[in-house]
Amino acid sequence: MKPTIGIEVHVELKSMAKVFSLSKNNFNDESNTNINVIDLGYPGVLPRLNKGVIDDALKACLALNFNINRLMHFDRKNYFYPDLPKGYQITQQDTPIGYDGYVEISNKKIYLERMHIEEDTCKSLHTTDTLLNFNRAGVPLLEIVTKPCISSGKEAVEYLEKLRETLLYLGISDVKIEEGSMRCDVNVSVSDTDELGTKVEVKNIGSISNVGVAIDYEIQRQEELLANGEVIIEQTRRFDDKSKTTILMRYKETGNDYRYFPEPDIPYVYIDDEWIEQIKREMPVLTDELKDKYTKLGINNNNIKTIIANKEICNFFETVIDDVNPNIAANLLTGDILSYLNKHFIKLEESKLTKDNFIKLVELLDKKTISSKQGKEVINILLDTGKDVLEIVKENKMEQISDNSLVLDIVTKVIDANPDSVKDFKEGKDRAVKYLMGQIMKESKGQVNPGLANQVLVEELKKK
Amino acid sequence: MRYLDLDIKTINEKLKTKEIKPIDLVNEAFKRIEETDLNCFITLNKEEAIKQALELEKKEVDNILFGLPIAIKDNIITKDLRTTAASHILDDFIPIYDATVISKIKEKNMIIIGKTNMDEFAMGSTGETSYFGNTLNPWNKSLVPGGSSSGSAACVAARITPLSLGTDTGGSIRQPSSFCGLVGLKPTYGRVSRYGIIAFASSLDQVGPITRNVYENALLLNVISGYDKNDLTSSKEQVKDYTSLIGQDVSNLKIAVPNYYMSDTIDKTVRQAVLDVIDLLKEKGCQIDYVDIDYLEYAIPLYQVIALGEASSNLARYDGVKYGLKVDDFKNIDELYKNTRTEGFGNEVKRRIMIGSYILSGENANIYYYKALKLRKAMTDSFKKCLAKYDLIIGPTNTDVAYKLGTKQDDALKSFYDDLLTIPVNMSGLPALSLPVGFKNNLPIGMHIIGNYFEEDKIYQLASFVEKELNLDLNIKEVK
């Protein structure tokens, strides 16, 4: 039996103003403050059109390999619902800004049917009544629809992660599924013939990983139904987080009649080559390119993943990458620095880390002036206090002894004090070197460069 | 002395010399409202108008429309002044902003006397679909004044105000102007901002002036025209001085008369009045040719599809949630919607939004709506072809003169057929004016002058010439 999956994603764009009115685009502010007569659908009002939203959509078109509808108009989608102030939603039905795009995941291309611009609805709060918050009415959305070409929950998750990453790096959306700035609906059908099976829609899935869980559950449910000779009915289900199953919401109303027609209040938008070139110049570096670059620099895969997954870490990394040893920098950022930030629930930009200090620290480590163990201590002090790295090292007497003659002095002293170990070494007992190294570190209060000390020690022992 | 019977230029001079004050005009207007008793107004702005008139005494008379009383159709949004679109569903609606045309009128220190009666949501051609009762025709109170801008026309005809604003979606300025012996212009689509006009059919609606004569019409158009960032369909085309061609020689004008406009469907006396004008223009040396414009015969079904489709969507916002009529009897959201809308809308509106919803539903959108949009394009191309050769197109505004109130009210098609000759102009977005050119049984006949896009000045050029030559007495001796 063959499962076929299509996914519809809505993402909220983070423009300053809304799409068809110029009130503030931030629905988390105090309820019903970011509103004007347009958002309320007052009699006599007409839509405006925010060019910034079209710019953002064009960036997404380029990043997701869409063809662009050069001459586009908007359409009205008519239905009655309390969260829809005008009784219609302005959207794009006939001429979506993007069509026939794709996203590459590890083993295949996910083909995208279309992407269009539309406005969000009011946020409804359900208490004893339904309360309407118009802050969200008119917030710009992009709807991105795949072709029915996904065949497993795993592929779906990979696609969504890639999509999320791409939109995040474009800087056009927060793409937070928990906060509703990214929403996923999936269509799953299973067929035991060559034809497509009956479509079942699953809504309200609260995380990307749950999209995978929901799809796999739904495939299994439908396969079992088919195996038992039952008929699958077209329906809408929702994902239940507790039981990790899907639950029937309502039968899909056949002929959900949206009465689309072209929006007469908004003139055509013509996107010429110059506009597209302008957007191309503004395009940030996207994750595929970054991954390539980091791989070539020899950064390990785990670190690359972590950096890409944490955009602000990545942004910071990009600002220092040409000035320092990228491997050491990557290790620091993805290791001690990230865990410090997570532990204290702060963002990188809120921390006391500065670019200069970070570069100094990487240099000290690179030249082995301090040990990696000492590096950890420095980071914690640095993030706690914001002090200059060199000062921290000085105050805590962390500077390593890398001067050959000084190292030789210490090594000689330790060898002279431990004739038994020299004897052990001569007899080929390995532990002798380890023991002597311990003594050297003790003697130097940990400040000697261990690599150098080891080298000198072995040379001196051989002379004996 | 009735100052409001004087022409605007004369009033303006008297205001400048302080022979009269704005308050005299305002008082006279309100007195005329009582005397005439035509049900022209839904809401009067008496207190504010008097206050404003007194304040204007301190100001300099800085423009020709300064201090003049004006009446505003009640589908034009006025801040803090009740605006109902003549519908029960909005009968307590107090707007919180001004339409762009209202801001422009206020800038010129004109005085809004009140909000005029109209067909509900501008749907109708007689004024009779108003929730607030029908308006009477001042030429004869037993007749319809025309619609939907019924009150805006009746109040200028009765000389209550020298000027008014109407809106025209299929003929709603030109038809009542014709029935009331007035000059009414529907400007080019996009010439005047629609921001703050309660939408009926967004791609057809346009605001325009209704006045006693051509010159005064052009003066008001000068004020309300222009690009508005709040209306994306408004035009950036340079605003002209629309009075500038008035009085200019017309002998070089090339004029087309569509055969369709002179067919047997049109009353004989009405046709004759237009023929008389044609003779006059020929004598003057104008080139006049009879032409065919394609698809005019489909104007009504075309209008029904496009106007009603758009209307069904535009009127979806009246759901009893954010504003408007409050009903208390409902168990759920669907009942709230249905009970509010069923109680709030009148029959004509219900019928029209039902048709509009239907022709957009399911496959119908493709069968009807997109077909109509293509037909509209084809008809417009035919108009453009004609106007590439001719300066203006003329014909009658209506098939006949004003008729009895209460005629064929159950005939669902009547209101559309009243607009047979005016609808094509809205479909194509052209400017057009109705000018009184004669009488039938003592009732005025209107002639239609259609111009090319943004050539309202040329329409006024011809209209003012005909007006001067005919020199009709359009003052109503006594309103009865």
Added chain:
Amino acid sequence: MIKEDKVKHIADLAKLNIKDEEMAKYQIQLTAILSEIDKILKVDIKEEEIMISPSTNQNVFDEDKIEQHLPKEDMFKNAKRVKGDYIIVPKVIE
């Protein structure tokens, strides 16, 4: 003549109730208009381009900047059911 069911369906699309005593009138009136509309199905045109609006405007935009907001008191001025900071409607259950 269109059937009662169809009138009811159309009324439902437009969110209107039709009383029983009005049904016959609506059947007649809607039938009259719909048969008028059907005339455009017969016209044969080659035109493929649609005309959404007479406006020839293109690319009329605003830059991405915030304009003034509406005070909450104004927003509530015409609303009939208000609770605290919200306009309310009967509970809508998903």
